[in-house]
Amino acid sequence: MLKMIIVHGPNPMDGVDMEGKCTFLTVEKEEQHIVTLIGFLKDHYKNDPNLQQLKYTHPIQTASYVFTRLGDAVFLDTSKPNRKQGTFMMPESMTEKQTQAFLSLKNTLHDYQDLRIDYDIIYDQGFFDAKTLQGQGLEATKVLATYVEKRAKNNQK
Numbered sequence: 001m002l003k004m005i006i007v008h009g010p011n012p013m014d015g016v017d018m019e020g021k022c023t024f025l026t027v028e029k030e031e032q033h034i035v036t037l038i039g040f041l042k043d044h045y046k047n048d049p050n051l052q053q054l055k056y057t058h059p060i061q062t063a064s065y066v067f068t069r070l071g072d073a074v075f076l077d078t079s080k081p082n083r084k085q086g087t088f089m090m091p092e093s094m095t096e097k098q099t100q101a102f103l104s105l106k107n108t109l110h111d112y113q114d115l116r117i118d119y120d121i122i123y124d125q126g127f128f129d130a131k132t133l134q135g136q137g138l139e140a141t142k143v144l145a146t147y148v149e150k151r152a153k154n155n156q157k
Contacts, residue, residue: 002077003027003036005105009071009091009098013044020097022105033060033076064089065123071095073102075109085114089121089130090147093155099148106141115140117147 004025008018025036038056041063045051054063064074068091077086086109094102109115118130133150135143 001027002108003031003033004077005075005108006067007073007075007094007098007102007105009073009095011070011072015047019095020101022101024108034058034063037063061089061128062123065121065128068092068121071098073098075105079112083114084112085116086112087116087118088147090117090119092120094151103144103148106144109141109144112140113137115143117143119147119151 002024006023006025008021008023010019012018013023023040025040027036034056037060038054038058041051041054051066054066060076064076067074068089071091071093073091073094074089075086076089077084079085113136115135117133119133121128121130133143133147135141135146
């Protein structure tokens with residue numbers, strides 16, 4: 001079962017350049033997102049003391065936010081039994097390779113009825129705030145291209 005996707009930016013993983021590649025985190029049984037992510041961090045970011053400090057008691061948004069600060073985009077599958085849905089937490093900017101990888105996820109996420117993208121994320125005294133784009137229904141994956149277009153327009157200003 002798909003749990004999370006990390007769309008890697010310029011931040012190396014295990015000392016390897018992963019820019020523009022996606023890591024798919026899946027689980028066989030029901031497991032909280034934070035357990036999956038912390039296990040992944042402890043295995044692959046051993047030299048990053050900030051990531052190693054994250055604990056299973058942290059909210060998943062906090063751990064995902066740390067990834068966005070490193071330049072990675074994170075997708076959290078939040079599906080319910082009869083509805084496929086998920087949320088992206090986006091970094092401040094994306095590289096060209098990363099953008100192409102992000103757009104290619106349309107094929108992976110085509111059966112999701114609800115996709116949300118949180119961007120321009122602010123974390124202040126334990127509270128998150130963000131701008132949000134959301135796509136629902138059969139055309140939910142159009143939100144991926146809409147996000148890229150919106151960011152490109154903002155970068156031209």
